[in-house]
Each structure stands twice: as structure tokens, then as C-alpha cells.
Amino acid sequence: MCGLRDTLIKETNFKIMIAAALAVLFLMFYFPTSRIEKVALLLTIFSVLTLELINSTVERIMSFLHPQPDEKVKVIKDLTAAIVLVASIGAAIIGIVIFLPYLGYFFGFL
Numbered sequence: 001m002c003g004l005r006d007t008l009i010k011e012t013n014f015k016i017m018i019a020a021a022l023a024v025l026f027l028m029f030y031f032p033t034s035r036i037e038k039v040a041l042l043l044t045i046f047s048v049l050t051l052e053l054i055n056s057t058v059e060r061i062m063s064f065l066h067p068q069p070d071e072k073v074k075v076i077k078d079l080t081a082a083i084v085l086v087a088s089i090g091a092a093i094i095g096i097v098i099f100l101p102y103l104g105y106f107f108g109f110l
Contacts, residue, residue, distance in 0.1 A: 004053075014049070024095060027099055032102075041094070041098060048084070048091050052084050058077070059077050062077055
């Protein structure tokens with residue numbers, strides 16, 4: 001639990017992802033989403049948050065092992081960040097597919 005608390009305090013990206021997750025959770029219960037939509041959204045949220053925790057872990061390990069700037073370390077950090085980016089893009093697409101009909105009906109454009 002200390003690691004999660006530390007991440008919530010120190011990692012700005014994780015805070016942003018928690019805020020987005022809370023917004024999705026609000027929308028998930030505000031709109032009449034189906035059980036399968038809820039499951040898809042929850043799996044997506046927890047997948048992105050887990051990958052961000054893994055990314056933060058890899059970054060901290062690499063910074064510990066190589067405190068001086070190193071091109072190979074930078075490549076490793078960039079790769080793990082790219083994993084989170086791809087998952088986040090996928091999460092956004094899933095969110096759009098699920099929420100667009102509800103938002104369209106709500107705002108009267110669908």
C-alpha cells in the first residue's frame with residue numbers, strides 16, 4: 001500500500017489517470033450502461049492503471065541502476081511509456097464506442 005500511496009503523491013500522470021477513471025466511473029453509473037459495458041470499462045481502467053504502475057516501476061529501477069543520463073536507459077523508459085500510451089489510446093476508443101450513443105442522446109445530436 002505504501003507504493004500506491006507514493007505513486008499517488010509523486011506521479012502526476014497517475015493522478016491524471018485516476019481523475020479520468022473517476023470521470024468514467026461517474027458516467028458509467030450515470031448512463032444506463034449494460035453489465036458487459038461496465039465490465040469492459042472496468043477492465044480498461046484497471047489495465048491502464050496497472051500499466052502506468054509498471055511504467056513507473058521500470059523508470060525508478062532504471063534511474064536507480066543508472067543515475068547518470070544514458071541513451072539505452074532512455075530507450076527503455078520511452079518503450080514502457082509507449083506501452084501506456086497505446087493502452088490509453090485503446091481505452092479512449094473503448095470509452096468513445098461505449099459512451100458516444102449515450103452522450104449523443106443526452107446532447108440531442110444522435
